[in-house]
Amino acid sequence: MAVLDLFCGAGGLSAGFEQAGYDVVGGVDHEGAFAATFEHNHDAAFVEADLSEVTGGDVLDRLGYDPGDLDGVVGGPPCQGFSLAGAKTTPGDERNFLVTNFVKSVYEVDPDWFVMENVPRITSMEDGKVLEYLLDQFAEIGYETEWAVLNAADYGVPQRRRRAFFVGRKSGGGFEFPEGSFRESKDQQTLFADREPPRTVRDAFGDLPSLEPGEEKTAYAADPDGEYQTAMRAGGAGLRNHRAPNHGETVTERIERTAPGEKIPYDSWSQKRRLEFGEPAPTLLAGPRPTYHFAHPTDDRGLSVRERARLQSFPDDYEFRGPIAKQRQMTGNAVPPLLARAVADAIAEQTVPA
Template sequence: MTLTAIDLFCGAGGLSAGLEMAGFKVLAGVDLFEAAGKTFVETHKHAAFIGEPIEDVTIEKLMEKTGLKKGELTVLAGGPPCQAYSVYNHQRGMHDKRATLFREYLRIVEGLQPEWIVMENVMGIYSIGGGEAVRAIKYELKQLGYDVEEKVLKAEEYGVPQERRRVVFIGNRINAPIRHPAPTHGPGLLPFTTIREAIGDLPALENGEDGGTVKYAHPAKGDFQEFVRGDQNTVENHGAPRLGKVNIERLQHIPPGGSWRDIPHELLPAGMQRAKRSDHTKRYGRMTWDGLSCTVLTKCDIHWGAYIHPQQDRAVSVREAARLQAFPDWFVFAGSKTDQYIQVGNAVPPLLGRAIGQTIREIIEDGVSIRIAAE
């Protein structure tokens, strides 16, 4: 039995990588972001990549590229661009064109008739239009014959060393049970993956240093490092952004777990000198070795979150951000450094994708076993 998937809005391919870890064969990815497309092509050499606006992607083209006929695809996955739903976008609303891109996903669902669908998005989708987007997604999929349930999944509960909340819709048209993955990490389960376990083997960097291809600083220690390193002997994308002199001076005052509150008042940016102590809780935050990362965004900008290395006076590298997203080290990100951070921050953590894929696969295999037993 071959389990197949197509990934819409695939970006660099984090969800695709997770589904493949769960035993699915990803046949195609669709995205308009050129740098992400280059990354996807290099990390999913067996899959077709379609670098076009989703509105221009026809059902005929998808079937031609994958060799599938209508009804043969196992899973259609994807996460429409989230900016319109995001709590960081205060002008979000259903009038925003990006908020209706999920309708393109629905068009392709109708055309391909996959057995299963997986949609991922940010928590802000619950508040847009008073929940209009969520209701519309579930109603329209129901009209197409799909039972759908959504749930907020916490990435850290699946081994990702990061606090990350995402809404995941799972549905099918084959009357199979719908189940979201059960947590594997947390109280009473495996311990959460710490930042030390995630990035502690990577070489030290000075502010602005980028050595290109580098060797690991230490032997792999622990299951997570064994997983992300695989057979790799060297690592890419490990270069520190260059921070200005005043920022370096600010960082020297911030201890592990500290933030902008630890910076002397006269060194704070003018706007933050007027801030209340209760404001901007994660700004200029320094990570702690034994904690979890805050949510990795498309900019690991120290002005906006806790993206300062636990020990070194610099911002985290693209590779460190990728590790915090649970990307294997063989995933090399293409494009400018800005493009690379965007690819990492927009991705579904592969370990979360794996958990989703494994759960769907278990349901499918249970159904096959029941049918065989009945025969």
């Protein structure tokens, strides 16, 4: 099935759908800095465009398609500041057009189905009225839509990352979201005895070499240990993007004083934390600068881009390009490919070929 990725960023959704056997024909994003990473890792065109200024038809023209040609549209439009008041009275309000223009673009591209990913908060904003509004909007353009909040850790990603997914289909008939097969935490052994143990930070980092602040290495420290590391290295491309942030002595000392699993002592950075090997990581964030949010469990430093990519389930042959701040942004904002693949597999299983 042919798919277009809107608000594609680094291409996490695209990666998961391609792993499931789909043909991603293009990615659209207003950030031109994402183009090098997207095009290097996908046999698809990157369209730099602001979907508040161009139509879905314009995008299709650039890619050589007509409305109705594509099977699916996927995307994760940001929803920061979305309000029904703005959506109803000033549709051009910057707080709203990212989400509402996803709806508009789906209507203009006219696929058989769509997948929209977002933060879980979108399902409860304004006491659930935003959710009702979105479902009504999708219904108006012809799609019966189901939604669920999924945790990436349940699908084998070594990170607790909850995201809302909307799947709309013209054919109707409902949609069943995939069941997870992993536990979120070791503490869930009783409640989820039929699931596999969670994938952890150790599973993600175990074969990667230790780094000093500012240091880069291009050789693995060990052979892959376990299913996850083996899968991450299956492409045989070697180790890339493994450079540590270049901290000063003050930052290094703060990390050194912090035990694994504890918050790093900052007055204004409550989310900075030192990871622990034995559990999945907390939700990875998108750094606006080449700084750090999480510190390595044993090295006194922040994470390399490759370590961030491992926590997101990007395989090692997925190379991130461009300024380091953009690489951090891309890895932090991305949909984990393993989670995207689980949704993609479920769509394929529940789609009757035309």
